[in-house]
Amino acid sequence: MTDQAETRTPAPLGPGSLTWRYFGDTRMALVGPRAAVLQNMLPELGQGVLDHSVFFSETFARVKRSAGPILNTVYGGERSAETGRQVRDYHRDIKGTMPDGSRYHALDPETYYWAHATFLDNMLYGVETFIRPLGEDEKRRIYDESKVWFRMYGVSDRAMPEDWEAFQTYWKRMLDEVIVPHKTARYGVGYVKKGLPAPPKVPAPVWRAVSPPLNAVARFITVGGLHPRMREVLDLPWSAADERRYRRFAAVVRAGNRVWPLLPEAVRYVPQARRAFRAARRAPGAHRAPRRA
Template sequence: MTDDHAPADPPLDPAALTWRYFGDTRLLLVGPRAAVLQNMLPALGQGVRDHSVFFSETSARVRRSVGPIMDTVYGGPDAEATGRRVRDYHREVKGTLPDGSRYHALDPATFYWAHATFVDHLMYGIDTFVRPLTDADRRRIYVESKTWFRRYGVSDRVMPEDWEAFQAYWKRMLEEVLEPHPTARYGVGYVTKGLPAPRRVPRALWRLISPPLNAVARFITVGGLPPRARKLLDLPWSPADERRYRRFAAVVRRLDLVWPLLPEAVRYFPHARRAFARDGRPRVR
């Protein structure tokens, strides 16, 4: 039975925290946290392994996924139609897990986990590289994330009711459900093996520039993962690494004082900029 007095989902508009920060380019510094955590859920990791171009065209897969998700947040009047297209991309993503059980990408628990990792990515990115989040901020972003998820048109029966329930859900997933699925291991393989050489870069040049690039990629990738995920994936991370990561994050946060002075094309992804031009600039802080 529906509660006629239940509060309506808040809009995703210029007054939303999600609107202000999801398209912020500083969140690139989080690295592939969301993708790695997604692929540690067995059903999701297996779906990527069986159906995606992730292994042959990793960057292409990332681009095709991120754009429509951003447009689901920023799409204005078309956001629900965009969200349903994202859902429909996954209709045929189904198969069998190694233990013989079946999986389907549109199973609500599987689809919600993918969404939850983006909610976590947003909160972690703001808190680490932009400004500390208050408890009220987190509650606000979580409530906004419910609006966002419902745009996909997938059953919300597994969606935690409130921020406290989401925290409990997240803890249980990390501690009891996630596994070092081969897809997740592949996704972080460059941490120990190095980034693959781009086809158009001469080998001599790549030998020269790859060591610092590999070091940065390792630092951002491993540093941006929860400790539990690092442990499951056997990713080395020392106390000295953690101190360096915290110092790096503190430096980036201090740049928030001058960040608004930079061109909007530097500060925001195109999806966000198009939304700002259409509906107005963010009005929150």
């Protein structure tokens, strides 16, 4: 495989790509923290977060700070590569020692690619669960787009599978043989068993009244959105009845596809995607921004 980390960056993704259509779709939020939890189940990545991140003290702030630059690597147009390299550079000093004495570094190609792969998986799962089935040709197309997206980071691509079929083999091996219940991943789903933490400005009596249904919804979305192998490794119970309820929920969301394109773009897409669509519409000979489900 050719290592393209130091070669010319490919042209960025644009409004004709399936990734533009779906990655910034607000329905992806229904997947829950699947990608974030799965990232931290790679031992080296989970250890890096444990040693260096504010994830434990400022969980939501950390997620918000990470999401924006990653979205802009997809939707940034001519600035995508610049943003991608900024994201890469945030990780230069994230390194240390594993419990077994081996060394880790966030920019190790296998570690960095794993984080990217979880975003690809998250999008594919979200589309097929809450929007529509994807054909094999569409999956190959999205995978090829993910290769373009990854190369925006300027990181060695030696760990990146060559094609969609190779990615499926890679993904199965990672789930079956590599992921572990790292402390960081367990923390990321801890509220499933312990309940959501009370917001600082909400009075205790009010929180006691509203938290039970909120906790139930959080558990349903979180555990339902995880891959079965993740539930197994993290020891998160999920019954056949839970699965049936989740499938009914997903079917209701998919039924809304008929009206989804009629909703305002501000409802359907995150801000980074909307800004990109506006810029694309202003460009000479532009594609129309994605309108279909």
